[in-house]
Amino acid sequence: MYNQFTRRAIFFVLLLFWGNSFAQNTFTDTSTDSYAKFAEFSEDASLEMDFSIVDQLLHAGVMNMGPSTRAYAELSRPPTGTRLKQTIDGATENEANRFFYENLAKEQHKILKLRKELEAIPAATPLKLYTKEAQLAYWLNLYNVSLINELAVIYPLNNLRPVLTGDTSILDKKILLVDNLALSLNDIHYHILPVLYPENPLYIYGLHQGIKGSPNIRTKAYKAKSVIRDLKENAREFVNSNRGTQFNGGKKRVRISSFYKRNKHVFPDFDNSFKSHLLEFANGSISGLIENAETFKANINNWRINDFYGSMRRRDVGLYVSSGDGSRFASGLQISPEQRAQLANLMRVRAINFGGGSVTVTDLDPGRDREADVKPETKATKGDDNGN
Numbered sequence: 095m096y097n098q099f100t101r102r103a104i105f106f107v108l109l110l111f112w113g114n115s116f117a118q119n120t121f122t123d124t125s126t127d128s129y130a131k132f133a134e135f136s137e138d139a140s141l142e143m144d145f146s147i148v149d150q151l152l153h154a155g156v157m158n159m160g161p162s163t164r165a166y167a168e169l170s171r172p173p174t175g176t177r178l179k180q181t182i183d184g185a186t187e188n189e190a191n192r193f194f195y196e197n198l199a200k201e202q203h204k205i206l207k208l209r210k211e212l213e214a215i216p217a218a219t220p221l222k223l224y225t226k227e228a229q230l231a232y233w234l235n236l237y238n239v240s241l242i243n244e245l246a247v248i249y250p251l252n253n254l255r256p257v258l259t260g261d262t263s264i265l266d267k268k269i270l271l272v273d274n275l276a277l278s279l280n281d282i283h284y285h286i287l288p289v290l291y292p293e294n295p296l297y298i299y300g301l302h303q304g305i306k307g308s309p310n311i312r313t314k315a316y317k318a319k320s321v322i323r324d325l326k327e328n329a330r331e332f333v334n335s336n337r338g339t340q341f342n343g344g345k346k347r348v349r350i351s352s353f354y355k356r357n358k359h360v361f362p363d364f365d366n367s368f369k370s371h372l373l374e375f376a377n378g379s380i381s382g383l384i385e386n387a388e389t390f391k392a393n394i395n396n397w398r399i400n401d402f403y404g405s406m407r408r409r410d411v412g413l414y415v416s417s418g419d420g421s422r423f424a425s426g427l428q429i430s431p432e433q434r435a436q437l438a439n440l441m442r443v444r445a446i447n448f449g450g451g452s453v454t455v456t457d458l459d460p461g462r463d464r465e466a467d468v469k470p471e472t473k474a475t476k477g478d479d480n481g482n
Contacts, residue, residue, distance in 0.1 A: 128275055132229070133289040134222035141224050143215060147208055148235050148315035155242075156313045157192040157402070162335035185336040186396040190306040191313075193242065195249045195401045205243045209270075212236045216273040228318035229290055234300035235315050237282050240270060245304045245399065254305050255397040288359065295360035295371065298353075299328035307337050307396030308353055326375070333375040340394055341383050348372075348387040355392035365390065 167187035302311040343349040
């Protein structure tokens with residue numbers, strides 16, 4: 095009697111286990127099938143997508159900081175009247191293109207509208223009628239515009255690690271609706287692009303993360319004819335910067351960005367395939383160090399937002415207002431003396447990165463023409479890449 099009862103109990107437990115496993119596998123397969131349609135493309139298609147409005151957004155918002163010189167940033171001084179000081183990573187602070195989040199409040203509705211227009215493209219013309227390159231450009235532009243919009247909602251937030259990682263990450267929010275499928279930015283990153291480009295990890299360099307420690311946001315939209323070239327430029331800039339690689343972690347060890355750890359799925363047999371990948375884009379000054387490396391340590395981080403002023407509050411901004419689509423900051427662009435100093439330093443670094451000369455910045459404040467010509471005190475050798 096006891097043995098019969100025991101056998102029945104074991105059978106029941108196994109039945110539950112098999113049922114749960116079947117349900118999980120079914121869900122996984124359904125999820126995978128939902129992304130499979132994005133693997134379809136037309137190799138000889140002549141259709142093109144118009145990303146001119148994305149060009150306008152990026153042209154207005156992005157400052158190209160130039161190629162990395164691997165120079166360390168000076169220690170920041172606390173604003174006048176306070177002892178508070180922002181902690182920075184000197185190795186990476188002066189790198190990465192900047193985005194003018196400070197000026198997004200009055201343009202927020204336009205960016206949200208642009209995102210929705212991008213979402214609607216596949217409803218008008220199915221993506222499978224485009225080439226792989228056209229689709230790659232589409233997904234990268236949609237990803238970056240969507241991320242900019244999400245970060246504008248929470249700006250000014252200096253440290254983005256809490257909102258980019260963990261269970262409440264904005265990257266996991268189903269904010270998009272593409273071809274009747276609700277998508278998150280991580281869906282694009284980890285499910286769609288690997289299906290579209292299973293053999294090429296280049297696409298990771300087009301997924302800007304909004305932080306100084308990520309590959310660059312570019313000054314122009316990605317387009318079918320130039321997307322591979324542009325991604326290679328981003329890869330070269332990142333690999334040859336302090337954000338991508340550093341060589342102070344010990345003999346035969348290369349420190350690399352934690353961004354690569356979050357993209358480990360595109361590097362099978364990580365130690366070997368990743369080394370080959372780095373060598374493809376490394377310049378002569380670091381290729382030998384990478385070639386001789388035996389280990390890679392993914393511990394380079396800079397989670398600070400890549401804004402202009404280092405998330406210093408403007409004097410007239412400190413109040414959230416409701417817009418119906420989420421919280422937005424009240425308008426206004428008056429900048430403080432601390433922000434002026436931050437901007438002047440940014441211009442100086444940019445001029446040095448480009449190898450000298452002067453930089454002019456106009457229209458920092460609506461209604462007032464303001465120009466700042468900043469000449470570097472020292473001249474650095476220009477790098478190999480444009481760093482666009």
